Amino acid sequence: MNFLNYLASNAQQIIFLTQAHFLVVLIAVGVGSLISVVLGLAVSTGEPDPPRYSVDWFAAGVREGGLVFTAALLTVPSLALFALFLPITGLGVTTAIIVLIIYTLYTVLRNTVAGLTTVDRAVLESARGLGYGRMRRLLTIQLPLAWPVILNGIRVTTLISISIAVVGAVVQGPGLGILLLNGISRIGASNSFYQVLAGTLLCLVVAAVFEIFFAIVQRLTIPRGIRV
């Protein structure tokens, strides 16, 4: 039995696992990015060096603390984090998605903060001088200008999530990890190598689909005046 035969005879399972992998990553990145972007916006400060004990001063504290915390979470080995959530959320899709969400936080939050703070001071100052209130400035000036940077963060985190989702198979999370884990545990047995190969290649396919998706999103959401 060669690889193509293997694919053909297991097409249904493989397609199902690929779809599941795609969806798990999509949901986790979607929710994780939403949390991170909203958090990033909430803790963005109008001033680079806010006065002590002001709202901005506290926001800056929350921001730095949040970055350190999410960075620490990112360094926890994925295998360990899946295991740690087992007693709380049990086996299955919930644990897989929660852990994936946790891994998306740092990259997107970091890029959101970076994007918002690197908006040209002159642009923000003129917006304020023309009578833009804080919210209007944040949502109609800062966010659109920071968007390319934020979107890049989401893109990077998506690629990372595709490979972390594979590990989710240890807690019976859905996706191509099942194929890979199965193949590795039976290595040497018939078709075990084809399972690993198929799992790997289809991860690349999932990544390619996301890349195409993001290229379209980029095209549609980045304002024309700042497109490079």
Add this chain to the structure above:
Amino acid sequence: MSDTADQTTSVPEPGAGQTDTIVLEGVEKIYPGSTQPAVSQLDMRIPKGEIVMLIGPSGCGKTTTLKMINRLIEPTAGRILLNDKDVTHVNGDLLRREIGYVIQQGGLFPHFSIADNIGVVPKMLGWDKQRIRERADELLHLVGLEPSTFRDRYPRQLSGGQQQRVGVARALAADPPVMLMDEPFGAIDPITRDRLQDEFLEIQRTVGKTIAFVTHDLQEAVKLGDKIAVFATGKLEQYDEPETILTRPANDFVSDFVGGGAAVRRLSLLDLARLELHPIETDERAVGNQNGTPVAEVDGSGKPVSWRHLPGAEASGTPLVTVPLSGTVYDAVDVMLDGSASLVAVVDEEGRAAGVLHWNDLVGGLRTRKGDA
């Protein structure tokens, strides 16, 4: 178009019962964590329709003062009145929509088209789309940019000078009575800056706004200002007309700040049109005339092209240089130095000779025309 009518009547005649549009009373700013006030006990009145230039060394409080007028910086003490209304405690965002604001790099929104950039304040004020679009086109015209070419472009597709024009147009969009300008031409190359300054004065002649303008360039202050306010470490040292600042500095600080070049700078305040010029002869029959009047050769349209006769000099050795009557003595000196000529022909709008200015007149005293103080 009643607002246009208002503008034309709003340009005040000198001394004719003018009102003060911007009034600062005992205004003070102490930044948190600092004991030294950035601006202390400032009293200043800016009359309607005038350009007041705020100038001084860095850290003198000129920018802080400007930003307190639209409350980008909240004053620690004192009152600010705009058109007799106390605005010290009104909503800052709403206040700023009624005041034009232009900053150094233009500060255009890069993700908005040029028309949308100009329309931001009218949009916040709830104008309808059609009116905003017409206003943007009108203002693009005013600042010398062709609407059909520029309205749909984005800021990055424009040069620095063009962006700054759009910045001025954006500040004028909702027709605010007051404009604040924070070194608007500071980051522009000298040649473009000169042109923008000229155009700015031209625009001001039609719109007649009350303008506070921060600059660090004395040349710019003298050229644009109806009045100049010289600041030093949070205090207003002198507030006067440019000519007075240059000729009669109030104290050592101002005279140091104005520096040794004051006499030269003052030349740019002397309009050629106000001077008694020497006569010039362009008539062909005047060739043999030896009464001391220079004779110029003219082309078909009456423009002088070369000297036919100069008293006491070899006519062929001196190039004929011209300066427009609308210029200043400064321009005339510039032309003479540039062309190594000891005299310059002053020409009117059609390019016809109106008179002559000699190099010796500069040191011998310039005579202003009678009945024209």
